Each structure stands twice: as C-alpha cells, then as structure tokens.
Amino acid sequence: MVRCLCMVQQKQAANRLQSVLQKSLTDFIWRNFRVQASIIWMPITAGNGFTAGLPSKSSVVSLTAPEPLARARRAELLRALCDVWTQTTDGRPDELVAVISDPSTAGPN
Amino acid sequence: MPLYLCNFAKGAIEDAAKAPIAADITQIHCDVTGAPPSFVHVFFLEDAAHPQRGGKKAIVSGTIRAGRTHEQKQRIAHRICEALSRRTGLALADLAASTADTPSSWVMEGGEVMPEPGEEANWLAARAAGRVQSDAQA
Numbered sequence: 001m002v003r004c005l006c007m008v009q010q011k012q013a014a015n016r017l018q019s020v021l022q023k024s025l026t027d028f029i030w031r032n033f034r035v036q037a038s039i040i041w042m043p044i045t046a047g048n049g050f051t052a053g054l055p056s057k058s059s060v061v062s063l064t065a066p067e068p069l070a071r072a073r074r075a076e077l078l079r080a081l082c083d084v085w086t087q088t089t090d091g092r093p094d095e096l097v098a099v100i101s102d103p104s105t106a107g108p109n
Numbered sequence: 110m111p112l113y114l115c116n117f118a119k120g121a122i123e124d125a126a127k128a129p130i131a132a133d134i135t136q137i138h139c140d141v142t143g144a145p146p147s148f149v150h151v152f153f154l155e156d157a158a159h160p161q162r163g164g165k166k167a168i169v170s171g172t173i174r175a176g177r178t179h180e181q182k183q184r185i186a187h188r189i190c191e192a193l194s195r196r197t198g199l200a201l202a203d204l205a206a207s208t209a210d211t212p213s214s215w216v217m218e219g220g221e222v223m224p225e226p227g228e229e230a231n232w233l234a235a236r237a238a239g240r241v242q243s244d245a246q247a
Contacts, residue, residue: 007152042154042157044152044153044154047124047127048127048152048153048154049150049151049152049153050127050128050131050132050135050150050151050152051147051149051150051151052135052146052147052148052149053128053131053132053135053136053146053149053151056150056152058150060112060150060152071214074214074215075214075217075222078216078217078222079217079220081217082217082220093219093220094218094219094220096217096218097110097112097150097216097217097218098216098217098218099110099211099215099216099217100215101211101215102215
C-alpha cells in the first residue's frame with residue numbers, strides 16, 4: 001500500500017476535481033509500483049494557505065515509494081506525477097509541489 | 110519546499126493573524142537560509158491529526174531541503190516560536206517549532222527537481238528561460 005497525501009487549496013480547480021484526481025493518482029501508483037494506493041485528501045481552506053507570504057495556489061502531493069528509488073527513476077516518476085496532475089486539472093506546473101520519498105523516511109506526510 | 114505546517118488548537122490563531130505569521134515564517138526561512146521567498150509554503154491547519162501538537166496550543170512543523178546546519182535549523186525554530194508568540198499572544202511554553210530534512214532530489218516544483226541549497230539562482234534562471242521558451246512555442 002502506498003500512502004499519498006494531497007494538500008489542495010480549497011478554491012483551486014484541483015479540489016473540485018477530487019474524485020478524478022484520486023482515480024488518476026491511484027492509477028499512477030498501480031502503473032508504477034503495482035500496489036494499491038491510499039489517497040488522503042486534505043483541503044486547505046481559504047485564507048489558510050500561503051506561498052511567498054501571499055495567498056497560495058499551490059497543491060502538495062506527497063507519496064512514499066514502496067522501495068528506495070534511484071535518482072533518475074525518481075525524477076522520471078516526479079515528472080510523470082506532475083503530468084498526471086496538470087493534465088487532469090489543466091493547471092500550471094508552478095501550482096504543484098510533488099514529493100516522492102523513500103520508505104525509510106517519510107516526507108511531509 | 111520548504112513546507113511549513115502550522116497546526117493549532119481551535120481559536121488559538123485568529124484569521125487576521127495568519128497572513129502576518131505566514132509572512133514572518135517566510136522571512137525567517139529566507140533570512141536564515143538564503144532561499145528565495147517563492148519556495149516557501151505555509152499552510153494552517155486547525156485541530157488536525159498531523160502534525161501532532163503534543164499538548165501545545167500551536168506547533169509549526171517544517172519540511173525543508175536537506176543541507177542546512179543544525180544551528181540554522183535551531184535558529185529557524187526559535188525565531189518562528191518568537192514570531193508566533195508575538196502575533197498570537199500565546200506564551201512560548203504553548204508553542205513549538207521544528208524542521209525535518211527532505212533531500213532536494215525527492216521534490217519537484219514548477220516541473221523541475223528542486224535545486225540543492227545554494228544552487229537556487231541557477232535553477233530559477235533555467236526555469237525562467239524554459240518558461241520564456243515554452244511561452245514562445247505556445
């Protein structure tokens with residue numbers, strides 16, 4: 001099981017597309033790791049998210065890989081994860097922080 | 110990245126205080142590390158299960174790129190507690206702040222793997238150049 005935490009600004013398109021994104025992320029995790037996903041969706045309510053000290057448009061998607069990843073493989077997966085997100089939301093890459101951690105150490109999730 | 114999560118007890122932080130606190134945390138992180146403000150995310154969570162408050166009224170848990178010194182991390186935590194106390198009126202004993210390291214190579218922002226600490230200027234320049242190129246192609 002791969003745990004995937006999504007922190008999403010409540011007013012961004014990504015939050016309205018929750019069910020589509022959850023399916024896309026579940027598919028992404030199965031395609032790349034052959035394990036089930038547990039998606040944790042955490043909306044950041046308006047007035048509670050800031051980037052550079054200003055109201056944030058950034059979402060954070062953080063998952064822990066089931067096994068340690070080589071640098072090049074991780075970069076490839078991060079890029080694919082960003083593509084899944086931006087294609088689904090029609091958003092800009094600037095609006096996503098993607099994290100893929102090794103299993104020994106948890107990231108922000 | 111960094112991502113600072115501020116988890117607070119219901120009513121401990123007024124809405125009007127959040128923007129100034131976020132600005133303080135951003136300023137503190139940039140002062141201590143030299144990172145650009147555009148990297149700094151601050152999210153507020155009320156009575157969330159994580160990060161655990163451990164009996165405090167508010168805690169700030171930062172996930173930062175690995176490579177900062179122990180002294181830098183201590184200074185960040187100390188100054189964040191001071192800022193929170195000043196903005197909220199809460200006693201320092203009711204507050205806590207800490208950071209945890211994440212390798213830069215584990216994080217992607219703006220479609221690019223994050224730079225190592227100290228390599229931000231080149232990274233930002235390359236990103237800006239890439240953006241100009243892709244805008245021109247659009």
